[in-house]
């Protein structure tokens with residue numbers, strides 16, 4: 001194998017248990033974007049075994065994939081669904097989100113009488129103005145739900161800036177007001193949820209019936225302060241594919257980088273086609289024999305070059321760590337001008353996942 005991701009399943013389990021013990025609520029495991037780049041199949045199968053209460057994905061196709069892989073628990077689809085695909089939600093028993101009146105009308109028009117067979121959660125816009133029903137539309141929403149017999153099983157919103165306590169409380173209050181008026185109108189309790197990973201760590205007062213967590217499961221730090229209870233589940237590895245000496249002023253890789261001294265360098269068969277971001281060119285480090293080796297020159301499509309002058313004695317096929325441990329997703333994110341989640345999501349599904357127990 002030229003590159004692979006090791007997934008530490010005991011860390012996944014301990015992260016899950018940390019959240020479960022902390023919140024004591026239902027856990028919805030968010031596995032959108034191929035399980036944050038970790039591998040949808042591997043992560044979801046394990047989470048179902050561990051006992052997650054439900055799953056969430058962004059798109060219908062991800063939900064269908066989960067069902068095809070044998071996932072039995074509830075699956076919520078957060079995002080846009082192509083009308084032509086709507087009947088698949090029935091076929092695969094997926095819960096869709098009602099996030100606007102216009103979208104609900106399209107669903108009703110297209111599903112005809114089958115609309116009452118679909119399962120829904122309502123999404124409320126509580127202040128980040130992305131998707132979500134506005135307060136002013138709730139009355140109209142309720143009358144449509146009643147008229148068409150639409151199955152509403154839950155209602156949710158999403159925090160946008162948990163570290164801003166005032167804004168967060170405001171979002172919560174807007175949400176809970178909307179949610180309670182929907183419940184009152186429907187005459188029944190439905191599942192209410194708003195907390196993501198950072199909120200699940202910071203505020204127990206917003207747990208409601210369920211928390212929806214992604215970052216925490218994968219061991220990404222949701223807050224600036226490091227939480228030692230959260231353990232990284234991933235290590236991205238590769239190997240040395242070649243090595244050579246270069247002299248001062250010789251070029252290395254694309255992009256006009258010239259070595260400022262004589263060096264021993266090594267190539268690694270991973271590049272931006274694997275999702276190792278090109279923005280890390282000339283910046284990032286990899287670990288070889290537990291020593292940091294800096295990337296030299298541009299990251300190529302399927303290769304990169306690193307400095308092994310200080311390491312010397314290594315051979316083709318020796319192991320390299322690209323991400324994990326000392327090389328954190330947070331650090332790489334900062335170097336690439338982005339965030340840890342982005343670093344993980346970019347990791348290509350074409351890379352093999354190796355499970356560690």
Ligand SMILES: *Cc1c(COP(=O)(O)O)cnc(C)c1O
Nearest residue numbers: 030158196197198212213214215
């Ligand atoms: C991605 C997402 C989550 C999970 O967010 P984390 O911060 O990774 O826990 C929760 N809810 C919604 C609606 C999301 O899109």
